[in-house]
Amino acid sequence: MSAAPAEVGKSETAYRWLHERISRHEYGPGYRLVLAPIADELGMSVVPVREAIRRLEAEGLVTFERNVGARVAVVDESEYVHTMQTLGLVEGAATSLSAPSLTSADLDRAAEVNDRMRHLLDHFDAHSFTVLNQQFHSVLFEPCPNPHILDLVHRGWSRLSGIRDSTFAFVPGRAQHSVEEHEVILDLIRQGADALEIELAARNHRWKTLDAYLAARQAAH
Amino acid sequence: MSAAPAEVGKSETAYRWLHERISRHEYGPGYRLVLAPIADELGMSVVPVREAIRRLEAEGLVTFERNVGARVAVVDESEYVHTMQTLGLVEGAATSLSAPSLTSADLDRAAEVNDRMRHLLDHFDAHSFTVLNQQFHSVLFEPCPNPHILDLVHRGWSRLSGIRDSTFAFVPGRAQHSVEEHEVILDLIRQGADALEIELAARNHRWKTLDAYLAARQAAH
DNA sequence: CTCGAGCACTTCGTATACGATCTGTAATAC
């Protein structure tokens, strides 16, 4: 974990370090990332830190302004919508492309994770639920043979978890529907359904989460 | 054009310079990008050049190896397939999302570009055809309200043009079919067709180009 | 009391310098 990374550069070290902190919300949205203190804390110069921050910027986890500096990306409502929309698009495709490669062992594992999610519905814990949710989908999209699409999925998830811990906490009814939709997706894959059908099921699953969030948000106003 | 960019940083200057050269194929695939000579040519130090190269790496235009350096990305056959597949995915979505915002003036302009492509079929020039092709699609996807998806489309196009000038040169029959499919897409948008229908038409249009390329490639072996 | 101009501080952007790593070549042992 914290073992000295012998063969990775300092830039990479700084990148992982910052990524970790942002994902854990230790650096919340809007937090200013000043080069010097970070470099000091990590025992390196500002140059690798700067490069790490530019990478994080490219991934959308931080915003950057010339001659002003970087800060952890703030979640605009529309930003959330766009990210979810994009993730639905690429994750649906990744899931569909992965389907032919999935073994029944994979599917059993996904089903088992989904069962744990179902059991969690009673003693609801948004964080655990989100973790399991990611595990479930990971099983289904990781075998995606197209590395670009897979990378986009990773970035989408990364941005979401860096930005908003759990949509489920805000939308009570959504967790249950989510579990049911997982079941449907698994069935489609087991049946060897059409690629497009699987893609749309996975896509709409995510977009429904988005819609539910927006509806709940609307109701609160 | 070559006016001194007063308010953009040197890093940005280097980025545009390299991007331009790669797009124009002045630096072909596999060409080694050594920091010092580039910095020298641009009249700056290696630091901004390094940053520019890392950005290009993130966009997939160059490959990078630690302690070895960067070189212009080589086009693997599978790399081409994956890029086209991804572009079809995101461009289809972008086109579909743009459709409601398109004015009839936009559609007329696209139709006009497509007519010029049709006229070009006789005295065929792969390069001009490719340029018009990009113009045509640009009209249809630029109004996309989701900036992430739009950005992915730009990156896809950028990577393709940086990598392979024209698919049409290799696949004789494809250009004509392409023009006809453009017509279909325009009709769908004019009719106010379902978003999904438009998306799939635009997606399949690109994927057919990919299939045609693969078939021609296969036949050549 | 409010607003604007000037100044000081903070932070970034880039240049230069040096140490680390890799690649290719030439010499030597077998």
Add this chain to the structure above:
DNA sequence: GTATTACAGATCGTATACGAAGTGCTCGAG
């Protein structure tokens, strides 16, 4: 003649240093 090793050149990775740009505060005028 071939394989292994040692060395030299090239190139990158990072540290340090300095100049540029931005931000906020203070002071003075109205």
